Amino acid sequence: MIRKTVADAQEALRGVQDGMTFMLGGFGLCGIPENAIAELVRLGIKDITCISNNAGVDDFGLGLLLQKKQIRKMISSYVGENDEFERQMLSGELDVELTPQGTLAEKCRAAQAGFPAIYTPAGYGTEVAEGKETREFNGKMYVLEYAYNSDFSFVKAWKGDEAGNLVFKGTARNFNPCMCGASGITVAEVEELLPAGSLDPNEIHIPGIFVQRIFQGPHYEKRIEQRTVRKRD
Amino acid sequence: MLDKNGIAKRIAREVKDGYYVNLGIGIPTLVANFVRSDISVEFQSENGVLGMGPFPYEGEEDPDIINAGKQTITTLPGASFFDSATSFGMIRGQHVDLTILGAMEVSENGDIANWKIPGKMVKGMGGAMDLVASAENIIVAMMHTNKAGKSKLLKRCTLPLTGVGCVKKIVSNLAVLEITDEGFKLLERAPGISVEAIKEATEGKLIVPDEVPEMEI
Numbered sequence: 001m002i003r004k005t006v007a008d009a010q011e012a013l014r015g016v017q018d019g020m021t022f023m024l025g026g027f028g029l030c031g032i033p034e035n036a037i038a039e040l041v042r043l044g045i046k047d048i049t050c051i052s053n054n055a056g057v058d059d060f061g062l063g064l065l066l067q068k069k070q071i072r073k074m075i076s077s078y079v080g081e082n083d084e085f086e087r088q089m090l091s092g093e094l095d096v097e098l099t100p101q102g103t104l105a106e107k108c109r110a111a112q113a114g115f116p117a118i119y120t121p122a123g124y125g126t127e128v129a130e131g132k133e134t135r136e137f138n139g140k141m142y143v144l145e146y147a148y149n150s151d152f153s154f155v156k157a158w159k160g161d162e163a164g165n166l167v168f169k170g171t172a173r174n175f176n177p178c179m180c181g182a183s184g185i186t187v188a189e190v191e192e193l194l195p196a197g198s199l200d201p202n203e204i205h206i207p208g209i210f211v212q213r214i215f216q217g218p219h220y221e222k223r224i225e226q227r228t229v230r231k232r233d
Numbered sequence: 234m235l236d237k238n239g240i241a242k243r244i245a246r247e248v249k250d251g252y253y254v255n256l257g258i259g260i261p262t263l264v265a266n267f268v269r270s271d272i273s274v275e276f277q278s279e280n281g282v283l284g285m286g287p288f289p290y291e292g293e294e295d296p297d298i299i300n301a302g303k304q305t306i307t308t309l310p311g312a313s314f315f316d317s318a319t320s321f322g323m324i325r326g327q328h329v330d331l332t333i334l335g336a337m338e339v340s341e342n343g344d345i346a347n348w349k350i351p352g353k354m355v356k357g358m359g360g361a362m363d364l365v366a367s368a369e370n371i372i373v374a375m376m377h378t379n380k381a382g383k384s385k386l387l388k389r390c391t392l393p394l395t396g397v398g399c400v401k402k403i404v405s406n407l408a409v410l411e412i413t414d415e416g417f418k419l420l421e422r423a424p425g426i427s428v429e430a431i432k433e434a435t436e437g438k439l440i441v442p443d444e445v446p447e448m449e450i
Contacts, residue, residue, distance in 0.1 A: 030297060030303070078356055100358055101279065101358075108318070128358070171299050229289055229292075230287055230289070
């Protein structure tokens with residue numbers, strides 16, 4: 001067994017520097033690497049590029065890094081729900097690259113799986129495809145999209161073991177598995193870190209080979225963006 | 234003229250037994266409320282769930298189980314969770330039978346614009362470009378005209394496109410229309426709406442068959 005465990009976020013983020021590119025898992029605030037984000041805020045590194053489906057809200061998720069003006073560029077599919085983001089984008093302090101959601105997922109997965117690029121039909125004929133190579137396959141047009149090149153992936157799983165194997169919960173899975181092994185170093189944080197052998201190998205979502213460092217987050221807020229409920233009959 | 238629920242009700246009749254369906258935000262979300270209870274349908278949400286159920290009871294919300302609108306949801310027996318690449322694989326690979334989404338504009342050749350208004354804050358396309366580029370069966374739920382009374386069914390879209398030549402069917406507050414090689418083909422009228430009124434509200438080319446029945450809802 002190859003051990004991947006580190007003590008905490010501080011040790012897990014060793015080596016992060018100004019100007020780096022990071023992938024961060026999560027959809028909205030669901031399944032985001034809360035402890036890695038907190039550590040990035042504490043370290044205060046600047047000029048970072050974040051590949052993340054969303055940009056958090058004003059006071060949570062990636063919004064915390066935006067508040068401190070640590071992010072130079074966001075690569076996302078949807079960036080609403082964040083006033084500070086809007087302000088920085090309109091003032092030109094922040095670069096934004098909007099990418100169709102499925103393309104974003106696949107550009108991560110391509111990096112994980114060793115593909116330099118993929119062809120996708122998404123965005124063909126729109127401004128997203130401007131300046132990009134296109135090609136016809138079986139009578140349909142596709143756009144060439146390159147795999148991301150990123151320094152660290154920060155992902156959040158439900159359970160993990162010392163070998164770096166991961167299990168996700170519910171829709172907190174989202175982009176997290178696609179980002180594992182898609183950067184130079186993948187840091188996984190989990191709610192529950194278990195001894196090797198505790199997880200059934202049949203039920204592992206991401207094998208430890210895609211993870212370099214794993215730690216148990218001391219606390220998860222798991223903020224809900226849209227609390228929708230129904231009344232009991 | 235139909236209200237939002239009326240549009241959703243009419244679209245629900247397009248949902249067939251055994252369909253996997255992706256519902257967009259807005260009117261499309263309402264469709265789930267009107268699908269017949271005697272057929273088997275599974276709703277997909279692109280953030281990674283198939284077999285979505287209703288909102289949870291108060292106190293049973295799980296922050297790890299949400300839909301693409303970031304709302305807390307539940308799952309039904311037979312549901313599954315998966316990652317975002319797999320989710321869009323279902324969509325791109327045409328395993329999802331029906332996609333229902335909203336639009337700001339649709340053109341007579343099936344182009345759709347629904348993600349960006351120049352000069353306004355751009356929030357992003359989310360999964361809309363992937364959905365419209367890949368889904369074989371797309372129904373657009375929309376108002377026929379904007380608040381100023383101007384047609385949203387155009388010769389050519391004026392807003393930045395989400396996808397080209399992809400819309401097959403439109404259910405508006407006034408009519409059901411199919412996109413054909415010749416333009417918008419009028420299939421049904423909303424209750425109490427005349428063919429003339431629909432012509433008036435449609436800027437793009439409208440093909441009117443001899444018989445245009447009133448919608449059954």
